[in-house]
Amino acid sequence: MTIPYAIGLDIARDELSKSAGVTPAGQALFRETFETRSQAPDWPERVKAQLAELERTRGTAKWVGVAATGVARADGTSSAGCAPAGGGAGVELGRISSAARVPVLNDAQAALLGEVSQGRPRERPNAILLTLGTGVGGAAMVDGRLLRGHLGRAGHLGHICLDPHGQPDIVRTPGVLRR
Numbered sequence: 600m601t602i603p604y605a606i607g608l609d610i611a612r613d614e615l616s617k618s619a620g621v622t623p624a625g626q627a628l629f630r631e632t633f634e635t636r637s638q639a640p641d642w643p644e645r646v647k648a649q650l651a652e653l654e655r656t657r658g659t660a661k662w663v664g665v666a667a668t669g670v671a672r673a674d675g676t677s678s679a680g681c682a683p684a685g686g687g688a689g690v691e692l693g694r695i696s697s698a699a700r701v702p703v704l705n706d707a708q709a710a711l712l713g714e715v716s717q718g719r720p721r722e723r724p725n726a727i728l729l730t731l732g733t734g735v736g737g738a739a740m741v742d743g744r745l746l747r748g749h750l751g752r753a754g755h756l757g758h759i760c761l762d763p764h765g766q767p768d769i770v771r772t773p774g775v776l777r778r
Contacts, residue, residue: 618650
């Protein structure tokens with residue numbers, strides 16, 4: 600591939616994850632699903648192998664980013680709760696490429712940035728996004744800035760406490776909104 604492009608990896612909490620390639624103008628070059636098998640201990644190696652295969656067949660990407668469920672660390676290297684039962688908490692997803700450190704964002708926050716960049720709310724300074732997948736997620740942008748909050752979970756609507764006596768979720772918030 601001769602044009603500069605980015606690879607985005609969406610790491611899911613279930614068996615299938617997604618990858619996509621896009622140009623700086625937002626043109627989709629490819630979309631694929633791949634088996635993560637996140638219950639298996641070698642799932643991070645599967646993510647690395649997917650990235651390596653994409654770059655082998657399509658050329659080296661200029662940019663690579665990872666979106667994952669859970670709360671991304673402030674330094675952008677991993678996401679707590681990425682795999683079932685929090686198995687991704689210590690996995691340095693930001694080191695899946697030997698070329699450079701890869702930023703890791705929460706999947707809802709990444710989706711909001713994509714929508715603001717290429718979708719209906721394009722170039723709007725304020726936007727809110729609600730995601731419904733394995734769980735309930737969300738993200739918010741105010742005055743053109745993605746809200747992350749002190750713990751990195753601002754806008755994560757699925758982590759809103761509805762019952763203070765309920766069962767804690769992956770970030771220890773009791774009685775959260777569930778799908």
